[in-house]
Amino acid sequence: MSIVLRQGLIIGPTSSVIGDVLVVDGTIADVGPAIDAPSDAYEVDARDCWVGPGFVDLHTHLREPGREAAETIESGARAGALGGYCALVAMPNTEPCLDNVATVSYVLARGATTPLDICVAGAITQGRRGEALAPMAEMAALGVRLFSDDGIGVRDPSVMRRALLYANPLGVRLAQHCEDEQLAGGGTMNEGALSSRLGLTGRPALAEELMVMRDLELVRATGAAMHFLHLSTARSVALVVAARAQGLRVTFEIAPHHFTLDEQCCEGYDPAFKVHPPLRTRDDVAALVAALRRGDVDAVATDHAPHAPELKDLPFDEAPAGMLGLEHAASLTYEALGAPQCDPAVFFQVMSRGPAAIAQLRREDAPPRHSAHGGSVAPGEDANLTVFSPSTHWTVSRSALASRSMNTPYDGRELSGRVRATIAKGRLVVDQEVLT
Numbered sequence: 401m402s403i404v405l406r407q408g409l410i411i412g413p414t415s416s417v418i419g420d421v422l423v424v425d426g427t428i429a430d431v432g433p434a435i436d437a438p439s440d441a442y443e444v445d446a447r448d449c450w451v452g453p454g455f456v457d458l459h460t461h462l463r464e465p466g467r468e469a470a471e472t473i474e475s476g477a478r479a480g481a482l483g484g485y486c487a488l489v490a491m492p493n494t495e496p497c498l499d500n501v502a503t504v505s506y507v508l509a510r511g512a513t514t515p516l517d518i519c520v521a522g523a524i525t526q527g528r529r530g531e532a533l534a535p536m537a538e539m540a541a542l543g544v545r546l547f548s549d550d551g552i553g554v555r556d557p558s559v560m561r562r563a564l565l566y567a568n569p570l571g572v573r574l575a576q577h578c579e580d581e582q583l584a585g586g587g588t589m590n591e592g593a594l595s596s597r598l599g600l601t602g603r604p605a606l607a608e609e610l611m612v613m614r615d616l617e618l619v620r621a622t623g624a625a626m627h628f629l630h631l632s633t634a635r636s637v638a639l640v641v642a643a644r645a646q647g648l649r650v651t652f653e654i655a656p657h658h659f660t661l662d663e664q665c666c667e668g669y670d671p672a673f674k675v676h677p678p679l680r681t682r683d684d685v686a687a688l689v690a691a692l693r694r695g696d697v698d699a700v701a702t703d704h705a706p707h708a709p710e711l712k713d714l715p716f717d718e719a720p721a722g723m724l725g726l727e728h729a730a731s732l733t734y735e736a737l738g739a740p741q742c743d744p745a746v747f748f749q750v751m752s753r754g755p756a757a758i759a760q761l762r763r764e765d766a767p768p769r770h771s772a773h774g775g776s777v778a779p780g781e782d783a784n785l786t787v788f789s790p791s792t793h794w795t796v797s798r799s800a801l802a803s804r805s806m807n808t809p810y811d812g813r814e815l816s817g818r819v820r821a822t823i824a825k826g827r828l829v830v831d832q833e834v835l836t
């Protein structure tokens with residue numbers, strides 16, 4: 401099957417050019433000003449759209465196995481495709497958790513039946529209990545390149561140091577959820593004057609920042625690589641940016657909810673706004689947006705966390721933390737980058753090229769059974785492409801999302817920019833907001 405994308409703005413890492421892209425048998429076959437496509441090629445009108453490497457999400461909770469009422473690998477992949485994603489990294493806090501070869505193999509096999517590349521983040525410790533290390537080498541042999549106990553941070557510094565020393569020669573990267581759970585103290589929103597007024601227990605910014613500081617020193621001591629998940633405060637970002645400039649092998653992601661929503665959203669006690677780390681202050685949001693626009697951010701990641709309605713529709717302090725992300729992350733990022741002044745090169749850097757490098761999904765290091773992501777739109781590359789329409793406006797409707805869950809904090813919000821088409825593993829899986 402061949403597909404031709406007509407007259408889109410093709411986004412390179414530094415420059416962009418208007419032209420056609422021809423995809424044949426899963427590979428980009430030709431790129432040029434006006435291509436002679438085979439007569440049976442499926443045509444996508446990409447005028448006024450951006451054509452770039454398919455999005456990669458470093459942080460997706462697919463909930464399978466164990467909580468299929470909230471999401472499945474298949475429904476999560478559909479939501480991802482509509483959001484322009486061609487690859488998702490499935491987080492390990494499933495039931496049972498992804499801390500062993502059998503469960504990881506199950507997720508990879510189920511993922512292979514979807515149109516996207518489904519990768520796995522394996523657990524760092526057995527049962528994500530923060531004690532004995534999980535068999536990282538065995539999981540790495542299956543192609544696992546990221547490890548995390550996400551949902552919680554690895555609290556014991558001796559365990560974290562051992563994990564870094566173990567991961568380093570394997571060529572894999574640890575990804576830490578930075579929150580000291582003792583300091584976070586079971587809190588439900590950001591700690592501050594507002595949490596006091598609302599009568600809710602707070603999670604202090606310091607609970608996150610202390611673990612960032614500690615882990616930066618563990619990275620410095622071990623020489624290993626580390627990825628910082630969903631940083632939410634101005635200081636956390638500044639700490640990691642400074643350490644990266646010193647040559648430490650550290651990367652970080654920020655999530656759309658942390659750069660578009662602040663703690664004031666919790667005033668109505670709506671559990672849709674409960675998330676860990678929590679929504680922070682306006683100053684933190686402004687600092688995250690500024691970092692994004694400066695090009696300091698390695699990746700935007702969704703932390704897509706579906707919850708079935710009967711669990712999420714509880715009082716604020718009892719509801720589980722987490723919100724949906726896959727289907728609106730691109731629009732929110734486009735807006736935060738200053739739509740319509742958004743720089744498309746930065747947009748594809750944080751949505752595709754940056755995360756693909758962290759997940760080791762680029763052509764030079766893609767693991768077995770996965771195609772390559774985050775590269776150039778050039779002949780010979782695997783065809784993972786996102787066509788994004790900056791001029792489209794749309795309104796989020798929680799009941800219209802492809803996810804099995806509805807816990808979006810953006811229900812009813814009008815957004816700018818939308819995915820026009822997704823070509824994953826050479827197949828057109830989304831065309832104009834419709835799954836094909």
Ligand SMILES: [Zn+2]
Pocket residue numbers: 550551552577629630676677
């Ligand atoms: Zn997390």
